[in-house]
Amino acid sequence: MNLELATQQLKRLRDDAQTCTGNGKVASYIPELAKEDPCQLGVSICLPDGTILSAGEADKPFTLQSISKIFSLIVALCQNGQQYVFERVGKEPTGDPFNSIIKLETIKPHKPLNPMINAGAIAVAGMIRGKNVQARLDCILDMLRKMTGNPEIQVNHAVYCSEKKTADRNRALAWFLKDSGVLTGDVEETLDLYFQHCSIEVTAKEVARLGMVLAADGIDVYTGDRVFPAEVARICKTFMVTCGMYNASGEFAIDVGIPAKSGVAGGIMATVPQRMGIGVFGPALDEKGNSVSGVNLLESLSKEWNLGIF
Amino acid sequence: MNLELATQQLKRLRDDAQTCTGNGKVASYIPELAKEDPCQLGVSICLPDGTILSAGEADKPFTLQSISKIFSLIVALCQNGQQYVFERVGKEPTGDPFNSIIKLETIKPHKPLNPMINAGAIAVAGMIRGKNVQARLDCILDMLRKMTGNPEIQVNHAVYCSEKKTADRNRALAWFLKDSGVLTGDVEETLDLYFQHCSIEVTAKEVARLGMVLAADGIDVYTGDRVFPAEVARICKTFMVTCGMYNASGEFAIDVGIPAKSGVAGGIMATVPQRMGIGVFGPALDEKGNSVSGVNLLESLSKEWNLGIF
Amino acid sequence: MNLELATQQLKRLRDDAQTCTGNGKVASYIPELAKEDPCQLGVSICLPDGTILSAGEADKPFTLQSISKIFSLIVALCQNGQQYVFERVGKEPTGDPFNSIIKLETIKPHKPLNPMINAGAIAVAGMIRGKNVQARLDCILDMLRKMTGNPEIQVNHAVYCSEKKTADRNRALAWFLKDSGVLTGDVEETLDLYFQHCSIEVTAKEVARLGMVLAADGIDVYTGDRVFPAEVARICKTFMVTCGMYNASGEFAIDVGIPAKSGVAGGIMATVPQRMGIGVFGPALDEKGNSVSGVNLLESLSKEWNLGIF
Amino acid sequence: MNLELATQQLKRLRDDAQTCTGNGKVASYIPELAKEDPCQLGVSICLPDGTILSAGEADKPFTLQSISKIFSLIVALCQNGQQYVFERVGKEPTGDPFNSIIKLETIKPHKPLNPMINAGAIAVAGMIRGKNVQARLDCILDMLRKMTGNPEIQVNHAVYCSEKKTADRNRALAWFLKDSGVLTGDVEETLDLYFQHCSIEVTAKEVARLGMVLAADGIDVYTGDRVFPAEVARICKTFMVTCGMYNASGEFAIDVGIPAKSGVAGGIMATVPQRMGIGVFGPALDEKGNSVSGVNLLESLSKEWNLGIF
Structure with missing residues (x-):
């Protein structure tokens, strides 16, 4: 990969995608998020050698929101093992909005269908161990600090x-x-932990590094340290494909084909196995809660660089 | 009505109905209710002149549970008027179990379909005014004390x-x-009020008097005092027909034809317009939450005395 | 009842109600119904002595549509008995639109919740016996001809x-x-029978007579003949209260309080036990499928003449 | 890949998996399928050079059933293009059973969520063009004949x-x-086409070849001919991951990680991009409709040969 050329392409694709921010709206149900400038679009790419390419607002802090569901799941899996976790939360996509409660009642037993919808992520938060909320939160924060440096x-x-x-x-x-x-x-207490981990602040650059750790099956490419087992990385990447983009996950899998997880602050963490982590920040959202320009940019990138896994 | 004959008939029908208590089970999800003897069956009838006929465990105290939904609705209507109340809770039967949450999500706007399901009754409890929970509860207790003497x-x-x-x-x-x-x-606080009014303790005899006030369109037949407007009584009796017996209300309307409201402690309050109030206590429940022997007894009474309104 | 005065009142209430036809729309999904003039409003009342009072378009023919569900149910009950019928269709109101299919899948066993929703009425049509569709239809037509004269x-x-x-x-x-x-x-074949019985043509005057037979517990007041058992009349009147007005039945029961069944051609058949049958024709419908002016007129009539059963 | 060793491994894994056929049952709702011996388990693997490895009942004919949904989709995409197809059927997994009708009513507009559930596949069958049912079926049969030789x-x-x-x-x-x-x-006619394409008969060996064409992005590895565009292959493989295994697709993606489509006759077609096509036949099904031993075998194969795409 010619880095100079790649950076130029990234800037061009970012600028093209930025023009569609007008088709979305910043999240309004959380008042603090409603203050963001909807025109922003930042993107960073982290390569296996640690190189980072960026364009636009790549250093602008934003909150993880639903992207944090991947990291609480990692902590819960590391602390409790797969069997414990998946006895309490399923592995199936739902076709329903992220905050839907209907299937909790209709599905027997009443367990959330997957850890990427709110019900499932709250269940996962409940599995994170520690002597109090702060200690449980620190499990997630410590891992994120390590992964982002x-x-x-x-x-x-x-x-x-x-x-x-x-x-x-x-x-x-x-x-x-x-x-x-x-x-x-x-x-x-579990809700408190959930709200806090949704509100962890990062930049697109940092999210690219987080995505690269997943792309490297749990290895921090800067230090060579294993942050979590390859098995856990594999599970996360699978969920990112089947239910990472809310109830537009199926469409994103076809149109873009990269494991990804979005959040309502406008972030997207994408992971191209072995090849790169991608962090995006574009706060204007479509009606399903995904960054309008972020999805557009990832689709262009996937096509131009042939990043799809299918 | 020959009172002696009527009392004999009541005893006979009560004894017949009592044989089917074995087909039900006491509510088990509230541990305190699970302690009841399932074989009990008490019934009282209050006539327009105040006469009370009884058979079986008519003086055994039990908690109102869902029967209280009628009285919280009466207080809410008296305090806020129909318009305020029915902007927040609907008038339609649901066909769903009493504790279902599904229609809250599927119906737009998200208001409970009626005040007899749990969601609706919690909404109604939220409308009862007072400076604190005790004061709000006292509105209901005071009314019940007046109505039962x-x-x-x-x-x-x-x-x-x-x-x-x-x-x-x-x-x-x-x-x-x-x-x-x-x-x-x-x-x-509203939940606390709701749990408290569900736990108000009465006897079948007292429930018969409560039912008679509704039968007399809001007049206490003992004192001649109006306890609440006739309009409010009419609304309550209608809800008792369309959704008073959980998701067996339609069946009860056809088989028995008397406005009635049941509770999971085994109570039923029934109201034959102008003619009588009936209180029943039979803690063995069918799978929808209604007293097995109570429903059986009311069906026999309705047929023998021609009490149905249809 | 002073007939002259009553007729004057009926005309006045009809004219008042007629002003709200503008709030509704004629059914458009059946092209033939879409041709009706939405401003029409006809009403007839049939009294126990056979007297008929009318106002407005009381002689204008219209099709029964869902009102026919009462008469197919009567035939099915007479031919098969209650047990057979209610093993195949339930007695519970649903809270769902009349053409909803959802509960057929969610409720186990998969039987329609009641005979007034489309699924239930199709099930009932399937129970009507005869050597072919015409013979089965004739069972309904013969009864209607007898009841209307x-x-x-x-x-x-x-x-x-x-x-x-x-x-x-x-x-x-x-x-x-x-x-x-x-x-x-x-x-x-069963669908054919269903479409045909929905398309039977009547006038408001005739519907008033039909309603009077139900009000008289199955007796034709003109001839004194019993057309169907009192038990069957009782069942129909109960369904008219709990689910006769689509998913506005609960509201209608509270606001009007008269057993009634509506159809999307704008007809309503109402029944005041022992006192009168009412036929209404007003083709402008509200969003739930009931005649806007018809409901308005019945509410005024019920209040002015104190017709509610609760 | 050492072919002799690979064949030995395949036989061993097949024999291990065959022991769990007792945990499943052959499909009983289609009487003809109920006649199969539940103990059968056949598997074939087709490699990019055309080599085929097999074990067990690899030459036993069975019907494609839902596996045919992939091939009707291919034909529909080739005949109509993506835009036409996806205006009429969505791209999202559902979390519901394959024959569920609920979401057709709840989702607006009423289009099936994806082409792998029955509703979606019937919609796709409706898009296949031809002058009559036979001509439309021939489009699918011709393609299958070419792909399998x-x-x-x-x-x-x-x-x-x-x-x-x-x-x-x-x-x-x-x-x-x-x-x-x-x-x-x-x-x-469309239903007839649908039933016919579900009933197309193949062997595990043939299914392995079908899977290899998808693995080679639409190229028949025997002839080097392109059967359908790479874009279409990519779409199919994505659907195989997100909704190929009924409402166990998410679990299969995590546990096995190979794009796959199952059918209720016990077949599974799996596709390891660039590496191999796999055909499985094991008629004993789990409660979601997937071959019990087939899923077990694919999980073992995926682990032993590291075939997962995540």
């Missing part, structure tokens, strides 16, 4: 508070899970 | 605590309602 | 053809019922 | 008839699609 990674307090105040649907999901025996501990 | 009517504390501990599905419903803007105040 | 009552062929051409959702319901074993005979 | 490939008439007789749920789906405008032509 940034020891300053932290929760954005304003977003966390904004989220906590407007999270009643998530509370409904959590209490339903408590009723079904999927959540066993203190519900408010 | 028993100033001692009170919450059964053990049942209330048992209920509160096992009420996570109701919490899920309440937070969903909060998210949808149907509930506006403090959710835990 | 009009031997000319017939299917409107143009509406029947229009209906048949646009009935694919009903075909879907029928094949689902066939798959579930609820329908056992030839599906297309 | 077997000009004798044909519909199993007994299975087709059996299927046609027991397909009322599929008829319900088709008429719902007709009502929604997704199906536009003659419904019974």
